[in-house]
Amino acid sequence: MNKAVFLDRDGVINVDRGYTYRIEDFEFIDGVFEACKLFAALGYRLIVVTNQSGIGRGLYSEQDFLTLTEWMKGQFRSQGITLDAVYFCPHHPEQGQGSYKQFCECRKPQPGMLLQGIAEFGLEPDRCVMFGDKVSDLEAARAAGIGRKVFVNDQSASAAAKPPLADEVWQSIAEAKRRF
Numbered sequence: 001m002n003k004a005v006f007l008d009r010d011g012v013i014n015v016d017r018g019y020t021y022r023i024e025d026f027e028f029i030d031g032v033f034e035a036c037k038l039f040a041a042l043g044y045r046l047i048v049v050t051n052q053s054g055i056g057r058g059l060y061s062e063q064d065f066l067t068l069t070e071w072m073k074g075q076f077r078s079q080g081i082t083l084d085a086v087y088f089c090p091h092h093p094e095q096g097q098g099s100y101k102q103f104c105e106c107r108k109p110q111p112g113m114l115l116q117g118i119a120e121f122g123l124e125p126d127r128c129v130m131f132g133d134k135v136s137d138l139e140a141a142r143a144a145g146i147g148r149k150v151f152v153n154d155q156s157a158s159a160a161a162k163p164p165l166a167d168e169v170w171q172s173i174a175e176a177k178r179r180f
Contacts, residue, residue: 003127004084005039006114006141009050011133012152012173013072019054021064023071029154031174033079038176040081044129045121048086049113049140055090056100062090084121087113108132109139118144131173138165 010016015027036046054060065088073083089106096102106112118125129148130141141149142165151166152173162169170179 001043001045002122002124003043004045004047004117004121004123004129005036006047006049006117006128006130006146007036007173008108008130008132008134008137008152009048011154012131013048016133019059021054021060021068023068026068026072028075029172029174031172031177033076033081035173035176036076036081037079038180042180045084045117045123046076046081047084047117047121049108049117049137050086050088051108051136052088052090053092053096053107055088056092056096058097065090085117087116089113108134109136109143111140111144114140114144114146131170135163135165138163141165 007013010020013032014020015029017025020026039046052065055062055065069086076083091100091102091104091107093103125145126147128146129150130137130146131150131152132138133152138149138151149165149167151163151169153169154171
């Protein structure tokens with residue numbers, strides 16, 4: 001397995017309600033489990049890469065994030081899906097507090113989290129796919145040499161709305177059944 005699907009979390013895996021850190025506020029996007037099963041069956045590793053500046057801003061703790069992440073991974077496991085890794089960046093260059101206030105290589109649009117996954121799993125970047133709902137996700141993917149970049153737009157997606165770095169615009173990763 002030298003290829004992976006990199007998934008942003010908020011807006012791709014779950015409904016983005018802003019700074020989601022509690023289980024009761026986490027709502028999976030319809031079709032995400034089925035799409036991830038398809039990717040796994042096609043030989044892709046599943047890697048989550050998520051900016052979590054709410055930690056750095058003091059809105060919730062790293063432990064809050066880790067607790068939610070373990071629960072999320074358990075939900076995937078209950079569907080027969082293994083998430084190979086979850087990488088997160090707690091920093092923010094302007095609004096972070098204390099040691100979290102910094103420019104770093106892990107916060108998207110920087111490619112640090114993707115490069116970490118590429119290195120740890122021996123991936124071929126040009127065989128990988130990035131699903132993101134923000135231009136910064138696509139920028140990170142480009143900087144990491146990711147071969148395919150899909151912009152997820154839960155609004156009515158159209159070619160006219162396609163960000164320049166996106167190869168495609170999908171309404172959700174559930175479209176994978178049709179497109180892969």
